[in-house]
Amino acid sequence: MRPIIDTVEVRIVGEGDRIQLVHGDGGEATRELIEGFFLPRIGSEELRVAGDAVRPGEETDLWMTTDSFVVSPLQFPGGDIGGLAVNGTVNDLAVAGARPRWFSAGFILEEGLPLEVLGTVLDSMGRAARIAGVRVVAADTKVVERGAADGIYINTTGVGTTLRGIDLGPHRVRPGDAVVVTGPVGDHGVAIMAGRAGISFETEVTSDCAPLWPLTGRILEGLGGGVHFMRDPTRGGLATVLGELARAAGCRVTVEEARIPGRPGVRGAAEMLGLDPLYLACEGQAVIVVESARAERVLEIIRSGDGPWDPAIIGRVEEGPVGVSLTTELGGTRPLGPLRGDPLPRIC
């Protein structure tokens, strides 16, 4: 939920002053809700800063992040809400340059939920936690009446510890830096939307749900200060992360469409569903901004990892008007603006 602050005018997206689905899609309306409504009331210095994980207080070497998972359906091609709830929070810490350590898990269960489904989800959580090397140390379970939830909602909050000497963030991004993405974009979003619509495609489309730890740890070990910024493109997708980066770093980001990895099956499915993969959630990918001379080394490290990855240098950081510019496969350029339009609710 934690967008980079901008000077955009704050206005709650209207219709009788009620929460709408668009407030949850991770785009502009989410940002307006948070800046106009949440920050003035429960804001702290940490909440006002960019990034999905925060370092609470200079006196600690801790990082902390939280995410609630409301994905529908609970089980989808390539994963389920349990694995997603662990990996999503692992990844927020991993891209902050922190080692994920201790997790809490809060469950809201709907009356009537088959225990078999709960068991499968918990099995996935346990497996994902073991793979990422985190421990669930605190948990809570609430049950609500039939119709007051939709099966299972899970909150995970993760605490991680800082890697020594690592400083990541938009403040370190410089013109000339290379923009790397770890692998194909949009897989998770398309898998969920296809699963929900009950559509199956010739090519199987599965979520890329996977942990970015220990991958980011290996990248930071290998390149140290050469890595300037990392972020996982979840709600709002690659385009949203690039837009937030451009605003926060006060620079221009140019990317080439032809270089952005994407599975043909996912592109085709997205097209049929009327969706743009550049705005769809990934759940196992990262955008990494790195000194351009070290970018090839980052690709090597990613390729040696065991995950849904197929990395590419997709563009670079430039001086110039703040924003994101896409060079299309036909050679034209177009701005890659913020997500606007139909919300995609409950993607994670």
Added chain:
Amino acid sequence: MRPIIDTVEVRIVGEGDRIQLVHGDGGEATRELIEGFFLPRIGSEELRVAGDAVRPGEETDLWMTTDSFVVSPLQFPGGDIGGLAVNGTVNDLAVAGARPRWFSAGFILEEGLPLEVLGTVLDSMGRAARIAGVRVVAADTKVVERGAADGIYINTTGVGTTLRGIDLGPHRVRPGDAVVVTGPVGDHGVAIMAGRAGISFETEVTSDCAPLWPLTGRILEGLGGGVHFMRDPTRGGLATVLGELARAAGCRVTVEEARIPGRPGVRGAAEMLGLDPLYLACEGQAVIVVESARAERVLEIIRSGDGPWDPAIIGRVEEGPVGVSLTTELGGTRPLGPLRGDPLPRIC
């Protein structure tokens, strides 16, 4: 959700192997669900140990706890879900002997929620955080369709830091120790159930929702090692905390009904609703087990605090068969068993 482990036979409370409301009431069914279903799949050493807050790893001085809040109605006499979500997590840390520091907040909002209600809830959260001296450093917001939640659900996860030299827990409880309760029991539970039933009573019944920090810090400073155990009686109430204490410490706890503080209005309302205040949630009280010679000093410290308190020594720890024994106002004795019977869903 984190009960003390016992040797009770694990059996999921039946009816077609589905989640039922009784799994969420904090009593035996909750315990069976957690021990039979959650711990084998996502359990860690910390999750298996008693207590609402845990210390993740010996190498840190951190404590961590999580709670999801699904209380219905969102606003009730004496508070709302926002204040409850902060104080509930503050209190879990406070009774562990930790100073509450950094909080995360995860929101699940239902489409159609009036922004005015959200604003009031966030105001309460901000106020409660300031009073307890905690900062919300990470947050997340999800929106679900109308009918897939009930207004607002909030998860808070709190990280605290250990007070030096403090060791609390059932392992420190000794025969002869005094059992203290900070104030009247059952207020929160009755306020919620009355609010939900739309009943108003001659005497106003309000929730005791309040932070136990810095109170517990002052008690621990004042008595140091003389305090052996603290716990806040939320779901399942005073009787459940005493039962868990007796089992975990392997001792007998005897309490005198006449000494247990209770507001007459709450007792009367509970009786009309067919509820026993000893099993109803408090949200601003603690059970404190202390060396009997120091018990009066604890009462003095509590009385000097600013909260919904009116402390009393209600009983003591004895050798003898494990369990809780209540001396009634008529002079008889009866066992105070675990919560069984109609669940009280969404009390917190």
